[in-house]
Each structure stands twice: as structure tokens, then as C-alpha cells.
Amino acid sequence: MMNAIYYNTVGFDDIFFASPRYHTIFLAGPTPRDKDIKSWRNDALNILKKNEYNGVIIIPEIDKKLYYGKNDMPNNIMDWENYYMTQCDVIVFWVPRKLENLPGFTTNVEFGRFCSDSRSLYGRPIGAPKTKYLDWMYMKFRNLKPYTDLYSLMIASMDHFNFRKK
Numbered sequence: 001m002m003n004a005i006y007y008n009t010v011g012f013d014d015i016f017f018a019s020p021r022y023h024t025i026f027l028a029g030p031t032p033r034d035k036d037i038k039s040w041r042n043d044a045l046n047i048l049k050k051n052e053y054n055g056v057i058i059i060p061e062i063d064k065k066l067y068y069g070k071n072d073m074p075n076n077i078m079d080w081e082n083y084y085m086t087q088c089d090v091i092v093f094w095v096p097r098k099l100e101n102l103p104g105f106t107t108n109v110e111f112g113r114f115c116s117d118s119r120s121l122y123g124r125p126i127g128a129p130k131t132k133y134l135d136w137m138y139m140k141f142r143n144l145k146p147y148t149d150l151y152s153l154m155i156a157s158m159d160h161f162n163f164r165k166k
Contacts, residue, residue, distance in 0.1 A: 023055030024088040030104035095124040116141035123147025
């Protein structure tokens with residue numbers, strides 16, 4: 001069974017990593033700041049669900065599409081994200097960058113921090129702007145090519161530590 005943990009449903013001090021141990025995937029990447037922009041994470045969840053992922057998905061967004069606005073970022077979300085990114089099994093970086101409404105500036109910093117970590121996987125759509133340096137870093141430090149479609153990236157995230165039912 002797949003479970004999703006959103007920013008506003010679990011505090012970073014809540015321990016779900018204890019027994020029984022769940023497989024955990026953190027969905028890192030640009031987060032919409034506008035309620036009218038669809039989150040790419042919904043598609044990622046659907047891919048995992050259709051492929052019978054049995055584990056926990058960590059989603060750095062507010063559940064139920066609550067809109068917190070461009071200037072109303074919760075203060076402790078950085079602590080929350082740091083906690084779960086350092087504790088999870090796989091960090092998936094998907095960067096469907098659109099400079100006007102999904103720039104991913106925070107994603108650049110997080111990617112720089114974790115790109116050489118063996119738990120990290122990275123992808124972006126073909127033609128996503130301003131991703132050349134991310135591509136270079138991933139190839140340089142992980143010796144891997146970026147994924148260019150979300151489906152393949154999510155399947156790889158399940159296969160990374162054999163999370164998928166075979």
C-alpha cells in the first residue's frame with residue numbers, strides 16, 4: 001500500500017521511519033506557488049500507484065491543494081524538507097522548469113546538495129530551460145544521464161532499491 005506524507009500532515013519530528021520500515025521516496029523539484037498551476041507530483045503519484053509501489057511518498061506540498069501563496073511559505077518547511085531528504089531512501093529530482101511560474105530556484109540548491117548522493121535520481125523534460133548545469137552535474141558526479149520523462153524516472157525510483165513488485 002502506498003502512503004503519501006504532505007508538508008502539513010506530518011511534522012518533521014514525527015518518526016515514521018521506525019519499525020515497520022517503509023521504503024521512502026522524496027519528490028524534490030519545483031513546487032507551484034499558484035493554485036492554478038498543476039503540480040507534477042500528482043502525475044508522479046499516479047505512476048507509482050499504477051505500478052503498485054508499496055511504500056511512502058514524501059511530498060513537500062500542502063495537502064488537499066491548499067494555496068499558501070507566493071509570499072506565504074511556511075517558516076519551518078525548510079527544516080521539514082531537510083529532515084525528510086536526509087532520511088529517505090530515494091530522492092527524485094524532477095525539474096519541469098518554466099521560468100514564469102515554476103522556476104525551481106530552491107530545487108537548484110537542493111540538487112546541488114544531493115546530486116552526488118547515491119540515493120538521488122534526476123530528470124527533466126526535453127527542452128526544459130536552464131537545466132544544462134544540472135545535467136552536467138548529474139553526469140559528472142553520478143555518471144548517469146538525466147531521465148527525460150517522468151514515467152521512466154518514477155519507475156527507476158522504484159527499481160533503485162527494488163521497491164517495485166516484480
